[in-house]
Amino acid sequence: MSEVSSESLDLALARAGDDAAFDRLVAPLRRQLHAHCYRMLGSTHDADDALQDALLRAWRALPRFEGRSSLRSWLYTVATRTCLDAAESRGRRAMPVDLGPSRDTVVLDQGPLTDVAFLGPYADTGLTNELASPAARYEQREAVELAFVAALQHLPGNQRAALLLFDVLGFSAAEIADTMKTSTTSVNSALSRARKEIADKVPARSQQQNLRTLGDARVREVVAGYAAALEQGDSELLVSLLTEDVTWSMPPMPYWYAGVTAVMDHAVHVPMTCGSWRHVPTTANGQPALACYLRPEGESEYAAWSIDMFTLRDGRIAAITSFIGKENFTILGLPPTTD
Structure with a gap:
């Protein structure tokens, strides 16, 4: 038939x-x-x-x-x-950049916003490039x-x-x-x-175009380098992977950072010191990403913390968007804990 x-x-x-x-x-x-x-x-x-x-x-x-x-x-x-x-x-979904200017130094005393609906990640499995x-x-x-x-x-x-x-x-x-x-x-x-x-509001070159230019090997190298930098607390390695104008946002946190100095101030005071990390490569929104599992000091289990999504440009990370919350792991079909 x-x-x-x-x-x-x-x-x-x-x-x-x-x-x-x-x-x-x-x-x-x-x-x-x-x-x-x-x-x-x-x-x-x-x-x-x-x-x-x-x-x-x-x-x-x-x-x-x-x-x-x-x-x-x-x-x-x-x-x-x-x-x-x-x-x-x-109403519409927001990103931290919509809420105010970037921060120059690390923010340690402000929690997530509960009265703002933030944009969320999307599982791109099954989508084609056609x-x-x-x-x-x-x-x-x-x-x-x-x-x-x-x-x-x-x-x-x-x-x-x-x-x-x-x-x-x-x-x-x-x-x-x-x-x-x-x-x-x-x-x-x-x-x-x-x-x-x-x-x-959108760069002239899409991430799909950038990723094809870079090639899979370089993309994997950048993502693996970022994971290694956080797991080993290697700030020099992380700096080598970032563009000078890199941004880092963490919905549902309202603040965000712009520029390698501000981003590194955040990195060395928060993710590099808050415990031990395990990372699982994944993708979301057609972009490379890592599922980040955190084991705080004194704990025995690595638990879902954030989905870190990367925007790449010229072989480096131009933006990091960390979607914090275990619900984002469910969206991507990832387990809530890892060894």
């Missing part, structure tokens, strides 16, 4: 109430739909909720689906509207990179949706206008404003 006829049969069965047929229809799109929800909302947990809500809405509305667009387009329409509703009620369509501008991994998703959070919902649907997923302006119940003129205007904002 051809793929088209199989989909048509499942669509007919699903319309008649067959939830297994609906699951088969959704399965090939579920991973990308989830990534779309994450880009819109900046949180894996919010994306989980939004996708579940969107699929429930789609299931209930399926008998009214007339097939004037593809099932893919229709599902993205439902998911986008669901995310717009969620974004309106929950464009969603010939019209798309961004690869799928580029479109979950930290700088891009953080910049998206500064856009109003309509601009965020228009940019993602057009530049990431390859929808036409007319399709987006139908999704957002507006005109193509409004869509084109939203696209223009969104692209300007993104261009002002």
Whole structure:
């Protein structure tokens, strides 16, 4: 049976109430739909909720689906509207850089902020480096990179949706206008404003481009060097891996550091002195990362502490983002402790 006829049969069965047929229809799109929800909302947990809500809405509305667009387009329409509703009620996700200027010296007496919703990491397993369509501008991994998703959070919902649907997923302006119940003129205007904002906040070269230029061997070398520097308390090694303008942020901590002097002041007073470390290489948001497990003095177990994600430039670390909290390990499918 051809793929088209199989989909048509499942669509007919699903319309008649067959939830297994609906699951088969959704399965090939579920991973990308989830990534779309994450880009819109900046949180894996919010994306989980939004996708579940969107699929429930789609299931209930399926008998009214007339097939004037593809099932893919229709599902993205439902998911986008669901995310717009969620974004309106929950607000945008922030990064420490959004909250104030960088610190010049180490901060030891300030705890995490509990009244700010911070951007979270994203498990990139299953995402490809392919464009969603010939019209798309961004690869799928580029479109979950930290700088891009953080910049998206500064856009109003309509601009965020228009940019993602057009530049990431390859929808036409007319399709987006139908999704957002507006005109193509409004869509084109939203696209223009969104692209300007993104261009002002996102580096010209994506991490995917930088990583391909560096090569896997150099990326592994940098990540392994960072792990060794923290585990051995080797400040000279760490300095050799950093750019002069490196930044280090630690959501949900509100403060952040800019410049190698400030970053090293933090490093030698906090991670290099707070206990013993074990690191597990991983990836998140299409970027190299380490799962960092800490064993404080007097303890016997290495427990989940942070996911340290790296932005690389010219073979060195230009930004470290430490997502603190064991919940981030769950997102990436990592254990809460290690030997």
